Amino acid sequence: MNATFLFVVIVLLAAMGYWLGRARALAVAGGKGRVLHSLPSQHGALVALWAAVPAVIALLAWTLLVPEGQRAVNPWLRVALVVATAGAGLWLALQRVRARQRARNHVEAVIRLLLLLASAVAILTTVGIVLSLLFESLRFFALVPPHEFLLGLDWAPQTAIRADQIGQSGSFGAVPVFVGTLLIAFIAMAVATPVGLMAAIWMAEYAGERVRATVKPVLEILAGVPTVVYGFFAALTVASIVRRAGESIGLEVASESALAAGLVMGIMILPFVASISDDVIRAVPVSLRHGSMALGATHSETVRRVIVPAALPGIVGGVLLGVSRAIGETMIVVMAAGLSANLTANPFAAVTTVTVQIVGLLTGDQEFDSAKTLSAFALGLVLFFVTLALNVLALQIVRRYREAYD
Amino acid sequence: MRTMSVADRTRSGVIAEFPDAAAGTAAKPAAFETRELSVFYGKKQALKGINLDIDKGEVTALIGPSGCGKSTYIRCLNRMNDPIPGCRIEGKVLLDGMDVYAADIDPVELRARVGMVFQKPNPFPKSVWENVAYGPRIHGLAATRAELNDIVERSLQRAALFDEVKDRLQEPGTSLSGGQQQRLCIARALAVDPDVILMDEPCSALDPIATAKIEELIDELSGNYTIVIVTHSMQQAARVSDMTAFFHLGDLVETGPTDTIFTTPRDERTEGYITGRFG
Ligand SMILES: Nc1ncnc2c1ncn2[C@@H]1O[C@H](COP(=O)(O)OP(=O)(O)OP(=O)(O)O)[C@@H](O)[C@H]1O
Ligand SMILES: [Mg+2]
Numbered sequence: 001m002n003a004t005f006l007f008v009v010i011v012l013l014a015a016m017g018y019w020l021g022r023a024r025a026l027a028v029a030g031g032k033g034r035v036l037h038s039l040p041s042q043h044g045a046l047v048a049l050w051a052a053v054p055a056v057i058a059l060l061a062w063t064l065l066v067p068e069g070q071r072a073v074n075p076w077l078r079v080a081l082v083v084a085t086a087g088a089g090l091w092l093a094l095q096r097v098r099a100r101q102r103a104r105n106h107v108e109a110v111i112r113l114l115l116l117l118a119s120a121v122a123i124l125t126t127v128g129i130v131l132s133l134l135f136e137s138l139r140f141f142a143l144v145p146p147h148e149f150l151l152g153l154d155w156a157p158q159t160a161i162r163a164d165q166i167g168q169s170g171s172f173g174a175v176p177v178f179v180g181t182l183l184i185a186f187i188a189m190a191v192a193t194p195v196g197l198m199a200a201i202w203m204a205e206y207a208g209e210r211v212r213a214t215v216k217p218v219l220e221i222l223a224g225v226p227t228v229v230y231g232f233f234a235a236l237t238v239a240s241i242v243r244r245a246g247e248s249i250g251l252e253v254a255s256e257s258a259l260a261a262g263l264v265m266g267i268m269i270l271p272f273v274a275s276i277s278d279d280v281i282r283a284v285p286v287s288l289r290h291g292s293m294a295l296g297a298t299h300s301e302t303v304r305r306v307i308v309p310a311a312l313p314g315i316v317g318g319v320l321l322g323v324s325r326a327i328g329e330t331m332i333v334v335m336a337a338g339l340s341a342n343l344t345a346n347p348f349a350a351v352t353t354v355t356v357q358i359v360g361l362l363t364g365d366q367e368f369d370s371a372k373t374l375s376a377f378a379l380g381l382v383l384f385f386v387t388l389a390l391n392v393l394a395l396q397i398v399r400r401y402r403e404a405y406d
Numbered sequence: 407m408r409t410m411s412v413a414d415r416t417r418s419g420v421i422a423e424f425p426d427a428a429a430g431t432a433a434k435p436a437a438f439e440t441r442e443l444s445v446f447y448g449k450k451q452a453l454k455g456i457n458l459d460i461d462k463g464e465v466t467a468l469i470g471p472s473g474c475g476k477s478t479y480i481r482c483l484n485r486m487n488d489p490i491p492g493c494r495i496e497g498k499v500l501l502d503g504m505d506v507y508a509a510d511i512d513p514v515e516l517r518a519r520v521g522m523v524f525q526k527p528n529p530f531p532k533s534v535w536e537n538v539a540y541g542p543r544i545h546g547l548a549a550t551r552a553e554l555n556d557i558v559e560r561s562l563q564r565a566a567l568f569d570e571v572k573d574r575l576q577e578p579g580t581s582l583s584g585g586q587q588q589r590l591c592i593a594r595a596l597a598v599d600p601d602v603i604l605m606d607e608p609c610s611a612l613d614p615i616a617t618a619k620i621e622e623l624i625d626e627l628s629g630n631y632t633i634v635i636v637t638h639s640m641q642q643a644a645r646v647s648d649m650t651a652f653f654h655l656g657d658l659v660e661t662g663p664t665d666t667i668f669t670t671p672r673d674e675r676t677e678g679y680i681t682g683r684f685g
Pocket of ligand 1: 447450452470471472473474475476477478479490
């Protein structure tokens with residue numbers, strides 16, 4: 001009998017436990033509600049938990065502890081173990097149904113534990129990912145010294161991948177990659193911040209209630225467009241427009257330019273910045289607007305001198321969240337920014353980013369302990385910490401600002 | 407009762423139709439004259455043809471049970487009802503004989519002449535100094551920084567706040583105590599040099615000591631400024647005001663010198679309210 005079937009058995013026993021427990025509690029109460037400390041359904045739930053939880057633990061323990069070979073030998077032993085545990089739990093719990101039993105408190109404690117476990121899964125996975133990043137990076141730094149990685153100006157990680165290929169050992173100076181990332185993020189924010197802020201001011205202050213009720217959801221939908229769509233828009237449309245525009249004024253523009261990728265990324269982040277800014281602008285208390293108006297300020301003076309300054313911390317927080325998205329964004333830059341690790345601040349040149357390099361390093365056949373492959377983890381680690389720091393900072397700012405008005 | 411359309415309001419000669427409206431107080435010049443003022447929120451009528459004069463340089467208290475339209479009335483005086491959606495106004499409000507609701511009146515200029523202090527202190531999240539400098543700046547009242555500094559200091563002094571905050575002018579206005587914040591808001595209103603100050607329950611968020619300070623301040627300001635104060639405290643109305651107007655369910659029931667209203671009210675609704683028999 002397989003584990004799925006055993007699960008079904010456990011569930012059925014638990015359901016039975018619920019009905020028996022509830023019935024028993026009702027019998028104890030003898031029809032008078034206030035006799036019981038807890039509701040009959042809570043007694044039922046407690047019995048069900050007693051039937052299910054030990055049995056599930058037994059099933060898991062068996063699966064983990066009994067070696068593979070023996071499992072085939074005694075399949076019925078497992079069935080017997082699980083059913084016996086469930087039955088014993090059920091029976092014991094049924095005996096304990098009393099008027100003053102604190103079934104509700106027990107059930108609630110178990111529910112709390114379940115919720116705790118669920119959040120622990122999320123947190124532990126993150127911790128696991130960070131640890132794996134960290135350990136792989138340490139292996140990388142055993143091959144390439146950290147200062148060479150963090151300060152080196154030459155990025156050419158293509159080492160030999162087959163034993164018979166005697167290639168160069170590769171160089172792992174990540175500065176061009178970081179600079180490319182920052183350049184594109186900077187261009188993106190140069191687009192997203194002013195346009196997003198102005199859009200937010202218009203939405204929050206000038207647009208009618210009905211217009212806003214349509215524009216805001218549309219913005220939020222825009223924020224959910226898969227970035228690969230923006231990516232080919234960047235690669236096919238914007239890149240060629242940028243190139244033609246640049247050439248028409250006599251500039252040399254690479255077919256994959258930082259500018260094209262940055263512009264499209266800015267458009268991607270724009271709704272995000274606009275939406276957060278709109279929220280924080282609208283969170284500015286009406287009393288401040290009235291205070292300013294009553295002093296004879298016009299609407300635009302009120303917006304410029306009172307409302308935006310009051311909302312500024314929240315807006316900065318939103319912009320920082322936007323920056324962290326820009327830095328972590330992958331698809332657009334993979335498709336539009338190129339792979340060449342040029343150390344340049346020229347927006348018309350092709351640059352590469354941390355995310356593009358990670359993708360490049362880990363796609364195709366890889367040798368999993370070469371410096372080339374491991375360098376992806378080091379890049380990932382840097383990316384992780386930078387975006388983490390930005391997010392923490394941004395959320396801190398947004399939160400402190402919210403508290404100020406509560 | 408007669409109501410007027412917006413077109414009527416801009417026609418001249420309306421005042422002459424109500425010669426007896428200000429009969430009781432005809433001796434003193436009126437800062438505000440309201441004639442047949444009605445206010446509607448959508449279909450609901452909040453004020454029903456109010457005729458009330460507010461004397462220059464005096465303190466006028468508006469009293470009456472909750473929801474009777476005191477705030478609605480006071481907001482008509484500086485057109486702070488304008489931004490309320492669905493709010494419609496009929497009748498006339500005259501400030502020194504000038505129709506406040508006439509087409510050529512800029513509410514922005516009006517509000518510079520008619521300052522307002524709100525129920526809950528609402529300093530801007532800026533420094534104390536910036537809070538007071540805000541109004542003079544937007545109206546261009548100071549040519550130099552030194553002049554602006556003067557205005558700020560003088561306003562804080564008039565609001566009886568300067569000594570308490572002179573060492574913390576650069577601290578945020580929101581870091582002051584509630585009573586200080588309210589005096590900061592008064593200083594902020596004084597800084598644009600208004601003729602009139604409207605106060606809608608300025609002490610209802612304050613403790614008795616802070617309240618006493620504000621009342622003292624109102625006393626000092628009266629004479630130089632026309633003050634209209636909404637209050638739920640009979641004692642406060644009796645202490646600070648020269649004139650009292652009693653509102654009830656959108657009607658102006660009775661108006662007159664404060665001591666007369668409090669000692670020998672003519673209307674039984676007024677008497678009931680001030681003696682606490684209904685509210
Ligand atoms: N913005 C608004 N929209 C709709 N109705 C309103 C609005 N403001 C006030 N009202 C209504 O107008 C009437 C008068 O309200 P107002 O706020 O002027 O009363 P008030 O005398 O100031 O009361 P309180 O002493 O409680 O402040 C009330 O019935 C109120 O419900
Ligand atoms: Mg009110």
